[in-house]
Amino acid sequence: MTQPAYTPQIQLYQEWLERNRGLHFENYDALWQWSTSEIEAFWQSIWEYCDVQSPTAYQQVLKANVMPGAQWFEGAQVNMAQQMLRHVEAADAAGLPAIIADNEEGQVTTLTWPQLRQQVAALAVHLQEMGVQPGDRVAAYLPNIAQTVVAFMATISVGGVWSVCAPDMGTNAVLDRFKQIEPVVLFTVDGVVYGGKAMERQTVSAQIRAALPSLKHAIVVGNRTSAVQWDGYRNFAELTARQDDATRAFAPLWLPFDHPLWIVYSSGTTGLPKPIVHGHGGMMMVQMQLGTLHNDLGCSYDANSFGERYHWYSSTGWVMWNAQVAGLQRGCTIVIYDGNPGGPKDKPDMTTLWRFAARHGVTFFGVGAAFYALCAKANIDPADCGDLSRIRALGSTGSPLSEDVQNWGTDFMRKAGVHGDNGQGIWWCNISGGTDFAGAFLGGNRQLPQTPGRMQCRMLGAAVQAWDEVGQPVLDQVGELVCTQPIPSMPLYLWNDPEGKRYHSSYFDSFPAGHGRNPHGGDLPASAGAVWRHGDWITIGSDGSCVIYGRSDATINRHGLRMGTSELYSAIEALPEVLDSMVVDLEYLGRESYMPLFVVLREGLELDDALQQRMANAIRQALSPRFVPDAIVQVAQIPRTLSGKKQELPIKKLMLGQPVDKVINRETMANPDCLDWYVAFAQNHLAHQSKGQA
Numbered sequence: 001m002t003q004p005a006y007t008p009q010i011q012l013y014q015e016w017l018e019r020n021r022g023l024h025f026e027n028y029d030a031l032w033q034w035s036t037s038e039i040e041a042f043w044q045s046i047w048e049y050c051d052v053q054s055p056t057a058y059q060q061v062l063k064a065n066v067m068p069g070a071q072w073f074e075g076a077q078v079n080m081a082q083q084m085l086r087h088v089e090a091a092d093a094a095g096l097p098a099i100i101a102d103n104e105e106g107q108v109t110t111l112t113w114p115q116l117r118q119q120v121a122a123l124a125v126h127l128q129e130m131g132v133q134p135g136d137r138v139a140a141y142l143p144n145i146a147q148t149v150v151a152f153m154a155t156i157s158v159g160g161v162w163s164v165c166a167p168d169m170g171t172n173a174v175l176d177r178f179k180q181i182e183p184v185v186l187f188t189v190d191g192v193v194y195g196g197k198a199m200e201r202q203t204v205s206a207q208i209r210a211a212l213p214s215l216k217h218a219i220v221v222g223n224r225t226s227a228v229q230w231d232g233y234r235n236f237a238e239l240t241a242r243q244d245d246a247t248r249a250f251a252p253l254w255l256p257f258d259h260p261l262w263i264v265y266s267s268g269t270t271g272l273p274k275p276i277v278h279g280h281g282g283m284m285m286v287q288m289q290l291g292t293l294h295n296d297l298g299c300s301y302d303a304n305s306f307g308e309r310y311h312w313y314s315s316t317g318w319v320m321w322n323a324q325v326a327g328l329q330r331g332c333t334i335v336i337y338d339g340n341p342g343g344p345k346d347k348p349d350m351t352t353l354w355r356f357a358a359r360h361g362v363t364f365f366g367v368g369a370a371f372y373a374l375c376a377k378a379n380i381d382p383a384d385c386g387d388l389s390r391i392r393a394l395g396s397t398g399s400p401l402s403e404d405v406q407n408w409g410t411d412f413m414r415k416a417g418v419h420g421d422n423g424q425g426i427w428w429c430n431i432s433g434g435t436d437f438a439g440a441f442l443g444g445n446r447q448l449p450q451t452p453g454r455m456q457c458r459m460l461g462a463a464v465q466a467w468d469e470v471g472q473p474v475l476d477q478v479g480e481l482v483c484t485q486p487i488p489s490m491p492l493y494l495w496n497d498p499e500g501k502r503y504h505s506s507y508f509d510s511f512p513a514g515h516g517r518n519p520h521g522g523d524l525p526a527s528a529g530a531v532w533r534h535g536d537w538i539t540i541g542s543d544g545s546c547v548i549y550g551r552s553d554a555t556i557n558r559h560g561l562r563m564g565t566s567e568l569y570s571a572i573e574a575l576p577e578v579l580d581s582m583v584v585d586l587e588y589l590g591r592e593s594y595m596p597l598f599v600v601l602r603e604g605l606e607l608d609d610a611l612q613q614r615m616a617n618a619i620r621q622a623l624s625p626r627f628v629p630d631a632i633v634q635v636a637q638i639p640r641t642l643s644g645k646k647q648e649l650p651i652k653k654l655m656l657g658q659p660v661d662k663v664i665n666r667e668t669m670a671n672p673d674c675l676d677w678y679v680a681f682a683q684n685h686l687a688h689q690s691k692g693q694a
Helices: 009-021 028-037 039-049 080-085 088-093 113-129 146-157 171-181 202-210 236-240 245-249 280-294 319-330 352-359 369-378 403-415 501-507 565-572 609-622 648-655 672-693
Strands: 060-062 072-074 097-103 109-112 137-141 161-165 185-189 191-194 197-200 217-221 260-266 274-279 309-312 333-338 364-368 393-397 427-430 432-434 439-443 464-467 478-483 532-540 546-551 556-558 561-563 578-583 596-601 631-634
Touching: 009 039, 009 280, 028 039, 039 060, 039 280, 072 280, 080 113, 080 146, 080 280, 080 319, 088 113, 097 113, 097 146, 109 113, 109 146, 113 146, 113 236, 113 245, 137 146, 137 171, 137 202, 146 161, 146 185, 146 217, 146 236, 146 260, 146 319, 146 333, 161 171, 171 202, 171 274, 171 565, 171 609, 185 202, 202 217, 217 236, 260 280, 260 319, 274 280, 280 319, 280 439, 309 319, 319 333, 333 352, 364 369, 369 393, 369 403, 393 403, 403 427, 427 439, 432 532, 464 532, 501 532, 561 565, 565 578, 565 596, 565 609, 578 648, 596 609, 609 631, 648 672
Parallel strands: 097 333, 137 161, 137 185, 161 260, 185 217, 309 333, 309 364, 364 393, 393 427, 596 631
Antiparallel strands: 060 072, 097 109, 191 197, 260 274, 432 439, 464 478, 478 532, 532 546, 556 561, 578 596
């Protein structure tokens, strides 16, 4: 159906600016220019427009315009849980649920807003009685279910710092994360079902608990049976059923604007995963700006007053889970799914997630770009998916979305009876950001034209540019994605990085203070802070639209979930047969992702099917099934620098088609004789890819 006329959220914001600030902008580019040059005025407008609550006044919007180290809204007190729960009365009066959760087995859990408030309060009071203090870390090994949202909100309500890993992650990968932060409480789950396979989690939970001496308490969520009883664990259902004077009187604590909210993990190519700390206030500001202005959440033109039903498919191990939960800040109903979006592995069904969306009246349907590509390959029929007519927006992220796939999706929705605004087709909200700042640099704008395969614009407040190798901005050319102005959700710090060395080297070493040019012309002042290098290839068009071409470093990005190559090497090189290894993750626009693993075996061994299976199992168990390579290739040597570093990025560039003399200097290699083999392998791969694209 053609959607009724309505006013997009970003237009309402512009009308508010004109009415309350006397600001009028002729077009989006002018609005973006203002938001990235007058950043204090812009973020102050977001504070007021989204009606952020604080019992104390802030002293100033931004203490100093520097990166890293920007301090926002000093003196203000906030709590993300308070921002979510402020909608209880109004949303409940409108008959809108807070959470609808579904899974592979069709088990639906619905929480009303009052139920959400009661369960959060009951669990929060229990955490306080256990001695949890503001700043204590609370770890969760939980799937994407309603109880996880309750556990998160209860934790942050009392000032605890939340950190979650998905139950499909192996024990070693989980401990690589949780050991760094020394949690005092562990939430875990009795079992999960994924791809039709049931997996008990008691054994893994015991291993995690035994390896974390900082733990004082453990709580088990009964996902398979709510009555689960384990020795030494409290039962989640029993704790959240509590209703007494203490729970009825509970309210989230007011916390400093930059009080730690959660710790998320983003892996580099070496060392342990980076534990990234974000603050309550910064995340509230950025997620409300993203959700309101760019994702257009909150519009409701549904005849049955469903309100916004917001779904973005994710596991708890991907930052899109955090973005999904943040929909509660807007008063949206969040509609979450736990399981494989492609159905059981022995009987794939790419209509699974669409049927889920139809069943629950989803209005905003978001998922990783790879999902849409798989649906297109499967040539699914909307007639098999149920009534999709409530969907008004398709979200995409995690990897580049090709023009062909976006065109397929638009046609798919037309066949489902959704023709979008004025019959122009479904609106695509294609975004790109990162775990590192738990936000987006690029995204959608309901008012702008759509070009398949491109993101519509740079986000308001995000001073994003494409830079060439000498730090000069370029248009209509591929360059490094950089951000030249601070954003409130940039990390407060990395855990266990007291001098900030790892934080600085992760994002700011490439373009130090005073480097490059201002987005609005002229050189950056020598006093300016460093410039954020994100690690993506980007093209910014002269029309403002953008394309992301994948990672510019050697981090693995599998359907939106990032993992350091070092973590995969730890798993694979623990096998006695493997002497050395190197993985390359190829992800680029319009082509399938391809990730080969090169291995050097002990003398006399050959790579047979049995050994390949052992390698795949080692990766699956230590990391996740998502990181099993597309191919395992036996090689004589792994290319290394004179200092012994694996040359992942040069080999990646070779396989992307760049000439060998542009990507690697043989004189800097410890074993230059092996390079010819990789050049030939890359040429063969490119030739095969070209035939496949023809």
